[in-house]
Amino acid sequence: MSSDDTRGRIIDAAGEVFAEKGFRAGTIREICRRAGVNLASVNYYFGDKEHLYIEAFKLAHPAGPEPNLAQDWPDGALPNEKLRAFIHEMFKRLLRVESPAWQMRLLQREILEPTPFCMDVMREYFLAKSTHLMSVLDEVLPPEMPLYRRHQIGFSIIGQCVYFRAASPVIRMVIGEREQSEHHTVESLTDHVCEFVLAGLGLAPPLGKTAGDDNRLDFSRTDQAAAFTPQRKHESFVDEQEQDRVKP
Amino acid sequence: MSSDDTRGRIIDAAGEVFAEKGFRAGTIREICRRAGVNLASVNYYFGDKEHLYIEAFKLAHPAGPEPNLAQDWPDGALPNEKLRAFIHEMFKRLLRVESPAWQMRLLQREILEPTPFCMDVMREYFLAKSTHLMSVLDEVLPPEMPLYRRHQIGFSIIGQCVYFRAASPVIRMVIGEREQSEHHTVESLTDHVCEFVLAGLGLAPPLGKTAGDDNRLDFSRTDQAAAFTPQRKHESFVDEQEQDRVKP
DNA sequence: GTTGATTTCAAACGGGCGTTTAATATAATT
DNA sequence: AATTATATTAAACGCCCGTTTGAAATCAAC
Structure with missing residues (x-):
């Protein structure tokens, strides 16, 4: 201790x-x-x-035992299960409120605004993290896809996770405190990012409406959308959340 | 002046x-x-x-003329074209190196670490930005999708863009200076995020390999309801270790 | 050119910071 | 018990910060 x-x-x-x-x-x-x-x-x-x-x-940095090592996976695990585990672990660490909650916040701070004296530890950590994610993505992405493209996809996944945490004050301004505390939990956000990412990778059905014939551009756009989209919902943006803390 | x-x-x-x-x-x-x-x-x-x-x-805040207003769109513009324009504009502002490069950096700083005295301006700005993105997404997403879900998708899109900018020092550690300067340009990142997002929404083909059926799930023909079946909540193989590191 | 308001300037003030110091208290060793 | 090593303490030092001040410079109007 x-x-x-x-x-x-x-x-x-x-x-x-x-x-x-x-x-x-x-x-x-x-x-x-x-x-x-x-x-x-x-x-x-x-x-x-x-x-x-x-x-x-x-x-x-090595806060807690890093569980996400490539060889930890059961041999038969599907890529989407591995991806889900990766994202789930990410959110668990990002959003956890338990006792050592500060570790990830400190790391996040170093990501967004590095201090010059921790670069080595940071590089080591992120190389490991990225390599692991890449090894999962490699099972999914076509072999002829260039490396920079795979990197972009990896950072897109990590970026979503980090953003939900890092920008949470501003997100709260938009969606209100209630929706955030209700739907921006570890489980809910894991579900969402997984669905979105897996759909982008072709491992899950897309999130958009599947009205058309194939996954090509769909032309049934404006009329249907305008007819069924309740405009009211946008007003609920304003969502009576008021915490003013303004100074006199 | x-x-x-x-x-x-x-x-x-x-x-x-x-x-x-x-x-x-x-x-x-x-x-x-x-x-x-x-x-x-x-x-x-x-x-x-x-x-x-x-x-x-x-x-x-209102740096430059905000071009992304909903009514600015040509009437016949497809949703994916609007989405691309939104993402493109985002990256143009985030990554621009021209004279007033500091505006977006200042805004980004307020996103990630808000100072208490700019909350009103921030809220106004982000409500406008989010509302605009939501109006585009509404044309694509099924009408029965709940509001919180649409918000999550919106933040996932914005989050990717912001992350590539905000985390660029750490990204450089992983991919190196050359790849970053070569492939993390406005155009290259716009292409990437668009492809990924549009694939997730079903407006473009997925990025994963489509040939083999080795470990890939087959969604060749799915009805719309299948898109909303919730993911399994508890993956049993996901790590359970949440212990703190104890120092020797 | 004189007057009066507005703008610039060098210098200082008080406060919080990281750091240092020297004295004291505690523990360990003989 | 005496002596050394280790740990804690209160106080101070020097620095940089935001802010204030009062005088000098600049400008405007008559």
Whole structure:
């Protein structure tokens, strides 16, 4: 258990604070206050703020046993099952609210705004993650598809997952608090991204209406859509969510 | 023209600096240095740093003429053409390197880490953007699909676009500088996301291999109802390990 | 040219930050 | 018990920040 000694308590508190506010805005004073230790302890145990951040990040990086290794799969697993497991794991980590919730937030922060001193750990982590996803995609994508194209597809999948987490404040502005808490859960988002991605890859039926004859462009567009699409629903965008926190 | 007087030069410089470093890390001193004005000018013209940020953000928000209004479309435009135009416009704004490159970066920053004083402008902007995307999707998605599902699809599309920009440093770590500069251009990424999204919606052929039936599910003929059968919730083979890492 | 308002300027203020220090308390070793 | 090593503490240092100030410069109108 790392939260017994001073050093461990500092790292834990640092992880929380840095994940919440970032490296620069997260202050040593708050970290020490939260850890219940003296201000000078950080410099005593870690030298300076930067090295404390690195230590916290190293702890966050391999956070928990990385379960998604290629050889972990049962031999008979279908590609869509593997893909689903990958996305599910991603959302579980991104959205988890349990005790060590800060690890993924810290990682996410490094993705979107890298600090110069963690590049090596980051590269290692993402190479592993990407390689794993690529190995799954390889079973699905045609062999003649160029590598850059496979990469684009992989990042499209990861990007969707990360976005739902990273942009959640702005998403809440659009769909309202209720819809978000109800439908942007691990399970619901996993279902959605899986459906969308698998459809794009041809492993599941497409999400659009299948009115036409084949999956070519469908020409039954405007009339049908205008007739059946309830326009009211768009007004529910405005969705009476009001939290104002404005300053005087 | 805003860049002639002192006030305008300050706003321009503030936009750049805030877009690069964020509200907190961007200092008034650097802004004034870049604008070539005295340090006290910010407080003379704007009162304080926060109001300067708001002014810069207001200028960034309607950056350029917003071309993507629903009524702008030619009446005969197909849904996939509209979708492509939406994605293309998104990437053009996200990846542009021309003179006012900072507007979208500032907006992107507010998406991923909102400052409390721009919420209103943000909400207005994103409601408009989302409503527009939804109106396009409505022509494609079956009318009985619930609203939350449409929202998820919309955010999946936007999320892909934003991610390619926001995570570009980490993406570069994985694919290398050459592949990124060569294939992560506005046109190449527009092509990719369009293909992927349209395939997911059934407006284009899927990206996966279509030849063999080795491990591929066959959806050659599916009725519409099949598209909405919920995925199995619990994949038993998915990892169960949620333990925290314990330090030795 | 004088007056009066507006704009620029150099300098400083107070506060929060990361970091250091030197003294003290605790533990370990002999 | 005495001595050394280790850990904690309160206080301070120096730095950069946003902000303020009061005087100098610039401009406008008569």
